[in-house]
Amino acid sequence: MPTRTDERGIRHYDVPLPVDLVDMLRRTVAARGDHPAFVTPTGRATWAEVGGEVDGLARRLRGAGVTEGDRVAVLAGNGLPFTTAVLATWAAGAVVVPLNHRLTAADLAVLVGDSGPGLLLVGPGMEEAATATATCAALDAAAPRVEVADADGRFLAGGPEADLPAATPGTDAPAAIMYTSGTTGRPKGVVVSHGNALQNAVTCTTVIGRRPDDVELVMVPQFNITGLCSQTVPVVLLGATAYLLDGFEAGRALAAVREHGCTSTVGAPTMWWRLLGHAEETGDDALAGFRLALFGGAPMPTALLERMRAAMPQATLGNGFGMTETCSMITYVGGEDAVRMPHTVGRPLPLTELRLRRPGTDDQDAAPDEVGEIVVRGGQVALGYWTPDGIAPLTDPDGWIATGDAAVLEDGFVVLRDRLKDVIKRGGESVFSFEVENVLHQHSGVLDAAVVGVPDEQYGERVVAHVVATPGSGLTPDEVRAFCREHLAHYKVPSVVEIRDELPRNPGGKVVKALLRDG
Template sequence: MSTPPVATRTDERGIRHYDVALPADLVDMLRRTVAARGDHPAFVTPVGTTTWAEVGAETDGLARRMRAAGVGEGDRVAVLAGNGLPFTVAVLATWAAGGIVVPLNHRLTPADLGALLADSGADLLLVGADLAGAAAEAAATVTDRSIRSTVADAEGNFLAGEAAADLPASTPGAAAPAAIMYTSGTTGRPKGVVISHGNALQNAVTCTTVIGRRPDDVELVMVPQFNITGLCSQTVPVVLLGATAYLLDGFEAGRALDAARDHGCTSTVGAPTMWWRMLERAAERDDEALGGFRLSLFGGAPMPTALLQRMREAMPQATLGNGFGMTETCSMITYVGGEDAVRMPHSVGRPLPLTELRLRRPGTDEDAGPDEIGEIVVRGGQVALGYWTADGIAPLTDEDGWVATGDAAVLEDGFVVLRDRLKDVIKRGGESVFSFEVENVLHQHSGVLDAAVVGVPDEQYGERVVAHVVAKPGHDLTPDEVRAFCREHLAHFKVPAVVEIRDELPRNPGGKVVKAELRDA
């Protein structure tokens, strides 16, 4: 089974939710964990280990200082910091104070950060000690109001030594907004997706009960915590379980392996390139650090079959799993794990128990037929409240709760097989070429580390297929070699007309390939 049976119920709109006992909201979640798991290690960093009782005390202390600083119910608090305890406590304290957290991508330019500060309406900005300069520049670009920016002290505390006030008399509730998570903006201006406390709790059930995380797990968080995966599919589930997390500030394969070995990490999530780099580094230094993982999850890009086999050989005891989702669905929509993940490496899995999924003919409300490619539309208790605007929260679903993902896919025995982002489908001489399919083939080449495929204008065919490829270290790839490999695995009209060998692919600060830049090139 890809997803274990978990009971669900439907609300008055017919939308599914997990039918399990849950905390009232994310504030209640932390308080329950502190009461039940107070002495258990909560978060580990190079600085040391913090117990759940200590996390609870630090969270309440900062929340009281935030209340005295003027943070009230529904106020936005922006957080600009790398992975670590200061970031984590800032998020938890914002919720305890009744506010809405705005996690900011610290890889953005000050101008881009300023645009998100202006859009969110945040009046308080909590800043990691190493990001003070960028924060000051960003805050200075906001002209319609004054933003208070406070930098963490040497111990990582925010608003240290300032006055404290009472916490709210009640916690926010499941329906209240918890976070504004900004999309990566690959197709334009980033959108602020409003995640509710209930959305985050529903997704946390997926990440624990469905996928199989346990209270005795040690989660290696090596993706950014400002990202929907790092925050909602790793940090929040760890708090719900009262488990332990090692917070890695900045991915580097050797450091990730050291953390896994030295701290007994048992579960993690990584992009395919992260897994490849860890496997390569482990082989270089004859390191068995990966042997302790029992849940090794991936997503965000096609998983080459050869890489999946290497993972299985390096971690024979681990459950391998692939998840698919988006910010607008508070992370996960589908999941495939265990033998199914190995048997169906080209699939992102079956819909989760709380996910209703349709494939719709683009531009219509008609369901796609059997074996027909359609746009994924979904609904469920994890779908976000809407998009943040100056006039309030704008719906992102239709009146029945369905959200269009913009992803084209087919179903194979109930498993979702992605074909492409609809905007990336290449129209060549009346044929549709799905860049995702070509990229999947390119990733199977033993010398390819990374690949992206785009369509560019062509007088004869309308568009032609162009592949941009990054070679693995030590491999001397040629365009002819890559095209010959593609001819073995693809129909002739899908074979790239041009192959560009590059040192790296252009990525935005969120890590996604900027295909517009490749098209321009």
């Protein structure tokens, strides 16, 4: 994949691209107008229809006083109201703030107060949360104007209209403030540019292999960096079709795949566990139609990968790794490499420069085979963090961002070891929770697992595994520890195994290990 470097030495894909995300949609509407764009359980729309709805809402946003650079917050589940609101905000020249509707009203109020939108667009079924958010005591800034979608899912229906901006925002303009999941503290608002999103969309199309004739199942939240920038935006760039599933449930997802012929999707490993389990229990072969089945966030357990291959023999399997600050992806492994090296998250993307830095140093690279912190730069790295005083840099002066992830390189493939903050120090040895978790996931009786270190007088820390058992497996702690002894060095074997009904997760779906350490 050809790349070029800018004046700072940062790589970008060297392919013809729209000027920005507004230009992207307009080109797709012109070229693919009659093609199905978005499908939901309640309806569908062609690209021409989407273009008309977006243009109308953008003019109503301008009529409501939204101008270039203003923030517009959106609180809605996956669907046409959310998608139209995001695209229309860009067409109006503004910056969208997608809000996680799983948050409490108090947490939502903090994000609204931080981003300072003048307008909050509220989708169907979210009215109560929006009212609480706008009036919550945690909201120190002026409350935004709240506009709820009508019965047809339209925002500002019947409101005054005004002319759209004379020019589209441009490549370097802010497009969205995407909040991190906040596993270690208050979420940060990452400012993603139009160019960042387009660069990542090239990864998701040209590099990974999505096509204009694909039907993408969007089953992760669209407010998330993956759902918005690695699924919705690439679908618009291609003029493909997306089925928008509001709320993941395995049976509903499989029904959508079967009814609408979905060919590609992205899911967390736990989603794939549930999809495969439901399909196997019911004899449903809907997954066999996939040609691209992606996962992300961590290496895929070998046992689960084998089940995916059996259920989707024609599909290319792939693992993408990244973060909100990099507008989603920085590495990828797909096809036979994904099967051959399931313990990795792939090679750096063509536009990604990646180094492993020795922890505790500013500029020393780790030695070969030494664990180091992943630092990257590339055209997908976001503009910075949102602050009341403007956009604060998230990179060093040369464009490098430290990810906080420990890894080693194996033949050019990145092998994650742990989050640096989660490395367990036991008796002078480093135990990487990812390695132990990967072994746990090989056990057929383990549905989900998380490993943490807790204080220990003798060893400094001891390894504790929290395991969710596969229903009906009868899994016991002794059985788990015996399995680990077969596959791990003795000091890595969990001292304690706790069988739990579920793991504590934040509203973004990530395991909150601090809660496991505390008790």
